[in-house]
Every structure is written in C-alpha cells, then in structure tokens.
Amino acid sequence: MANEAGSYILSDEVLLTSYLSEAGTNDPISINIRQLMQEIQIFEGINKSVLSGYITLVDAAGVMDDLPLTGHELLQFRLHTPGFSPKDTKFPKGFDFIKNPMYIYRINNILKPTPGAKMYTLEFCSKEEIRNSQKKVCKAYHNPIHTSVGLILRAELGSPKDFMYEETKFTPKYVIPKLTPLNAIKFLASESVSKRTNSSGYFFYETSDGFHFKSLGAMIHTGASYKTPVMDYVDSPKTDSGKMYKSKDGKAGNLGKVLDFKIVSRYDTLKNIRKGVYASRLVSYNGMTKEFKEEDFSYPHEYEKMRHMGQLVSGKESSGIMPIFNFENEKIMSDYPEGKYMFRTTGFGMHDTQAMKDGKENRINDVPIEDTLQRKVSQKEAFNNIVIEILVPGNTAVSAGDVINFQTLTSTKDKKSEEDPYMSGRYLVTEIRHLLQVKKHNMLLVCAKDSVGKEYLMNDREVLNINEKGVVGTDYEEGNIIIDTGDGIWS
Numbered sequence: 245m246a247n248e249a250g251s252y253i254l255s256d257e258v259l260l261t262s263y264l265s266e267a268g269t270n271d272p273i274s275i276n277i278r279q280l281m282q283e284i285q286i287f288e289g290i291n292k293s294v295l296s297g298y299i300t301l302v303d304a305a306g307v308m309d310d311l312p313l314t315g316h317e318l319l320q321f322r323l324h325t326p327g328f329s330p331k332d333t334k335f336p337k338g339f340d341f342i343k344n345p346m347y348i349y350r351i352n353n354i355l356k357p358t359p360g361a362k363m364y365t366l367e368f369c370s371k372e373e374i375r376n377s378q379k380k381v382c383k384a385y386h387n388p389i390h391t392s393v394g395l396i397l398r399a400e401l402g403s404p405k406d407f408m409y410e411e412t413k414f415t416p417k418y419v420i421p422k423l424t425p426l427n428a429i430k431f432l433a434s435e436s437v438s439k440r441t442n443s444s445g446y447f448f449y450e451t452s453d454g455f456h457f458k459s460l461g462a463m464i465h466t467g468a469s470y471k472t473p474v475m476d477y478v479d480s481p482k483t484d485s486g487k488m489y490k491s492k493d494g495k496a497g498n499l500g501k502v503l504d505f506k507i508v509s510r511y512d513t514l515k516n517i518r519k520g521v522y523a524s525r526l527v528s529y530n531g532m533t534k535e536f537k538e539e540d541f542s543y544p545h546e547y548e549k550m551r552h553m554g555q556l557v558s559g560k561e562s563s564g565i566m567p568i569f570n571f572e573n574e575k576i577m578s579d580y581p582e583g584k585y586m587f588r589t590t591g592f593g594m595h596d597t598q599a600m601k602d603g604k605e606n607r608i609n610d611v612p613i614e615d616t617l618q619r620k621v622s623q624k625e626a627f628n629n630i631v632i633e634i635l636v637p638g639n640t641a642v643s644a645g646d647v648i649n650f651q652t653l654t655s656t657k658d659k660k661s662e663e664d665p666y667m668s669g670r671y672l673v674t675e676i677r678h679l680l681q682v683k684k685h686n687m688l689l690v691c692a693k694d695s696v697g698k699e700y701l702m703n704d705r706e707v708l709n710i711n712e713k714g715v716v717g718t719d720y721e722e723g724n725i726i727i728d729t730g731d732g733i734w735s
Contacts (some may be wrong), residue, residue, distance in 0.1 A: 249498035249637035252685040253329045254278070255322040255342065260366075262311045262671050275310060276438045277301055282363075282682065284323075286339065287421045288461070288644045289675035290447045291691070293426045294370040295339075295346070297678075300353075304361035317348040319368050323680065325640045338640035344405060347371045365650075370450060372401045373426075378427030381428045386417040391437045393429050393448065393457050398423040410446070410462040411439040414611050433457070433591045434620075435611050440467050441551065445620035451643040460623055461551040463645050463672055466652045470551075473670060477636055479505045479652040503686065504635035505652065507667070509627050511565070513577075519625040520584030522566055522577045524618045539580040541618035544568060549625055551649070553693040563699035565629050570706040582623070588613055626694035627672065636686030638678060648691060665698035 258278040265272050277299075286297040299319065301308070311317070324330075324338030346368040353365040382401055385392040389412040397403050414437060420428045426448075433446040436459070443461030450456070464471055476490065479502040490497045516522055524541045547564045571577050590613055634650065642648065650671050653666040671691035679686045 248688060249501060250324055250684045252638055252640075252680065253322075253324045253326055253338075254680070257321070259318075259320040259342075260311070261318040261320065263314070263316045264311070273311065275307060276560045277307070278321075280307060280362075284678070286678040286680075286681040287322075287676070288449070288451050289672065290402065290449045290672075292449055292644075293376075293429070294373045294450045295452075296369040296373070296535060297346075298365055298366070298367045300387070301366070302361060303364065304358070308362070308364065313348075313351050315349055315365070317349055317366075318345040319348055320345045321339070321364070323678075325366075325638060328641050337452065337643075344371065345371070347374050349374065353667050372384060372397075372403050372450075373401045375401050376424050376426045379425060380422045381425050382422045384417065384419045385432075386415065388412050389432050389446075390417050390457060392418070393408070393432055396425050396429055396432075397455060400428075403455065405450075408454060408456050408458070410458040411447075413437040413439040413442070416611055429457075437611060437616050438462065441465065442549075443551065443623075444616035445624055447645075449644060451645065452640065453643065456645060458645070460672075461625065463550045464553050464647055464670075470670070473649040474644055474646045475639065476500050476649040477502050477634060477651070479634070479650070499637050499639055502634050502636055502650075502652075504633075505629075506633040508633055508690070509628060509631040516566075516625070516629070517577070517580070517583040520586075520618065520621045521581065521625045522583070522622075523581040523710070524584035524586060524621065525581040526614065526618055527585075528590045528614055529587070530590050539614050539618065541622060542578040542581075543622060544576070544578055546619055546622065550619065552695040553670050564694050565626060565695060567700035567702075567705040569708075572709050574706075586617065586621075588617065590614070623644070623694065627674070627692045629692075629694060630667070630696070631674075631690065631692045632667070632671070634689050634691065636687050636689060638680070638687050640678075642673065642676065642687070642689070644673055644676055647671070648673055648689070650691065666696045669693060669697045 245256060257276045258276065258281055259274045260277050261272045261274040263272070280301040280303050281299060282302050283300040284297065285299075286295065288295050300562050312407075312627060320342045322329075322338065322340050322342055324332075326332065328337040330336045345691050347370070348366050349366050350367040351364060352367065353363070355363040379400055385395070389394070390409045394407055394409065397407055416435065418432070418435075420431075423431065429448045433448050435446045436446040438446075438459045438461060441459065441461040443459035446457055446459050447463075448455065448457050477500050487497045490500060520541070522543045523713075526539045526541070528537045528539070529535070530537070543564065543566050552564075566577055568576055569621035590610070632650070648671055649669070651668045652664050653661040655661055673689055674692050677688040679688065
C-alpha cells in the first residue's frame with residue numbers, strides 16, 4: 245500500500261491527552277486512539293486563519309471512559325504522504341501535530357453503531373484559535389504592516405510556529421480598538437500593499453508549514469516569473485500508470501489522477517458588476533484637507549498591471565475574464581463604474597511626522613486607498629469566477645496557496661478530444677479538505693483562477709441589444725408608461 249496513490253504514513257501513536265495528570269506526577273493522562281480511529285479530516289484555506297478538522301472514533305471497549313472527554317484535550321499525531329516524511333527527505337511536507345498539538349474543543353455526534361460501542365466525532369483546531377477567543381488587542385502599531393502582524397502572532401497569540409510573510413510597502417500608524425488578534429490581523433491584511441509587486445490586499449492563513457501573510461500576486465508569482473506548479477492533475481480516463489509519482493520522462497503518476505471533477509463557478513456577470521470586478525467608483529474624503537476625490541476603475545485598463553492565473557501548460561499567455569464588446573451605446577461593460585460605488589474616508593496626511601528608529605528616521609506613511617482599494621476588490625472577486633473542485637489522491641506536499649496545473653478535455657466539431665482552453669490551465673489552491681480513512685487518503689481541492697488560456701474575440705458591433713422588431717438599438721420613446729390610479733385600476 246505504501247507505493248499506491250492514496251497511501252499515507254500515520255504515526256504509530258495518535259494521542260489524546262487530558263487536562264488531568266497521573267496521580268502524584270505532572271505527567272498528563274494520554275491514551276493512544278489509533279486503533280479507534282475511523283476517519284480524520286483536516287481543513288486549510290487561504291480564507292481560513294487556522295487549521296481545523298475533526299476525528300471520528302469508534303470505541304467498543306470503553307477506552308474513552310478512562311479520560312473522560314470534556315472538550316479540553318490535545319490531539320497529537322504525524323501525517324505524511326510517502327516520499328515526504330522525515331525519514332524520506334530532509335525537507336518533509338506534512339502535518340506534525342506532535343510538535344504543535346491541536347486542541348479538541350467540541351464533542352458531537354455521539355452515536356451507538358452497535359450494542360456496547362460508541363462513535364465519537366471530536367472537532368479540533370489550532371491552539372491559536374483558542375487564544376484568539378480569549379483576548380482582545382487594544383494597542384497602537386506604527387511599523388511596516390508585516391512587522392505588526394508578526395508582533396500580534398507572537399505576543400498576542402503566543403504562536404511558536406514559522407511565519408512566512410511578504411514585505412509590505414508602507415509604514416502606517418493604526419490603533420487597534422479592542423479587536424480579537426485574528427480580526428486585527430485581517431484588518432491589517434486588508435490595508436496591506438506589497439513592497440515587491442505593488443499588489444494590494446493580503447491573506448493570513450495557516451498550512452502545515454506554519455502561518456503565511458502574503459498577497460495573491462505573491463502566491464502565483466515570484467517577482468521574476470510565474471510559480472512552478474507543485475502538481476499536475478489530469479481529468480482523463482483513469483488508467484493505472486504503475487507508479488505513484490511522475491517519472492523523469494514526464495509520464496504521469498497515479499498521484500496526478502483526478503477521481504472526481506466539479507465546476508463550482510463559471511462566471512456570474514451580475515455579481516461581477518455588483519462586486520466591482522469590471523468597474524467601480526470610489527469617492528474618498530480627506531478629513532485633514534476637507535477634500536473629496538473621485539476615482540473610476542476600469543478592468544481592461546488595469547489588467548496588465550496585475551498578476552493573473554490562467555496560463556495553459558503550453559505556456560500561452562492568459563486572457564482576461566471580461567470580453568471586450570459593444571454592450572450598449574458604444575460602451576463596454578467596464579464603462580459603467582457606478583455598478584460598484586464605494587465611499588471611504590482617508591487620513592492621508594494625518595501622520596506625516598518622522599520618528600527615530602534604530603538611529604534612523606522612520607517616516608509614518610498612510611496607505612493611499614485611491615490607488616489600492618479598487619484594484620484589490622477587483623482582483624479578489626475575479627478569482628471567484630472560475631472555481632473548480634477536484635477529488636484527488638492525498639498528497640501532503642500540496643498546500644493552500646500553492647499553484648497546480650489542471651487539464652481537462654473537450655470534444656471538437658469532428659468529435660476529437662483536445663485540451664479545454666477555458667477550464668484547463670494553472671489554478672490557485674484556495675482550500676483543501678484532507679479525508680483520511682483507515683486504508684485511503686484523498687483530498688478535495690477547491691481551485692480558482694481569474695483568466696483563461698484562449699483570448700476572447702473582440703467585437704465593436706452592438707448585437708446583444710435587440711428590440712422586438714429585431715432591430716439593434718433601443719427606442720425609449722415607444723415604451724408605455726403605466727400609472728397606478730390608487731383604486732386598483734391601471735391606465
């Protein structure tokens with residue numbers, strides 16, 4: 245089984261540790277529940293601040309009665325895919341919950357599948373989530389935002405885990421008004437701008453490697469080139485290649501099989517208009533200068549300034565999700581900025597002094613929302629346009645925030661199969677659900693992209709605005725006006 249797709253390496257001990265200690269000692273009471281385990285699920289995602297999951301146990305011998313269960317236990321185990329365990333490589337990829345235990349916080353679904361047996365479902369999360377629920381942050385920060393996030397992670401959440409971050413551009417000053425640590429970080433993430441790529445809007449999330457704080461641009465681009473996909477997945481007839489991993493000659497391995505494929509989203513024009521993907525208008529008010537400023541955002545004009553996810557394996561350039569065509573009256577979809585209307589106050593100029601730090605002048609900046617907010621909103625929502633779910637063999641080397649290649653086929657007019665240029669290509673892994681059962685490890689990947697591999701053709705003719713006479717254009721004078729007379733009669 246160790247060489248088959250879906251196999252896994254689980255530590256010999258899956259420990260459940262009570263808050264109680266052995267009589268007369270400081271050693272906690274722990275029991276090995278590996279033989280009771282029926283299923284483990286682990287969840288991670290770029291929109292999830294911490295790892296979480298649940299474990300299902302079947303106890304037919306009353307083992308669990310020795311604790312007892314209270315919702316204040318620690319869960320410890322290690323999980324790796326063969327080839328990525330500490331015994332296989334110097335750079336293991338997997339979950340080490342012995343080094344950083346998970347916290348059991350809820351017990352539900354206590355069932356009796358057979359007489360004398362009990363089935364438990366124990367929900368767990370990272371300990372940082374427990375600390376987050378216990379504390380509030382009320383403090384001023386005037387560091388680069390990535391430094392402030394690191395301070396909150398260490399000082400407020402008490403996390404010893406690795407922190408991987410992308411440097412932010414500005415050094416603003418914020419006073420956090422009694423927010424939970426994770427909500428404070430989410431606020432700072434929304435204000436962040438990348439020092440390297442100028443991408444705006446960050447994500448804070450946890451994977452098996454630790455905590456990450458980075459922009460969408462950094463997830464898909466190194467600054468010099470697009471990131472290399474960590475895996476190639478192919479939705480094609482599921483033949484057995486005989487090998488688990490991809491061979492040196494490029495032949496696909498069984499880990500790259502797609503067991504099931506589902507399209508979650510493939511465009512929502514109304515949502516794109518309302519969320520500001522195509523266009524938006526921002527009215528900002530500066531309380532220092534008493535000035536209003538109006539900025540319009542247009543998707544086609546900003547497209548080339550941002551990183552995108554949609555290249556095919558063949559390396560063709562990606563194309564935007566908004567086709568350029570004459571929608572109405574010589575206007576394209578991005579010529580209607582009031583579809584998303586935003587009003588924000590800005591304190592630009594409020595903190596323009598210089599402070600001394602390590603003997604050097606450290607200028608306090610403000611984040612220019614006029615240059616960042618609309619671009620951030622458009623890019624983030626654009627990634628909700630093409631979303632797929634794929635069920636694949638478990639692989640702990642794939643994490644949320646990674647890039648994968650996905651290939652699916654489509655039939656042509658002559659009934660030949662070829663790569664689908666719109667659904668295939670590079671995707672960002674936004675969520676992972678690990679499903680670990682007694683003999684199998686699968687993953688459900690939620691993947692998204694904001695562009696396609698085949699360019700949409702342009703059209704300067706107005707063809708969608710057709711009246712009942714079959715004439716292109718709108719004759720507003722022919723419409724009837726109906727008035728409510730107040731007595732139920734319309735005229």
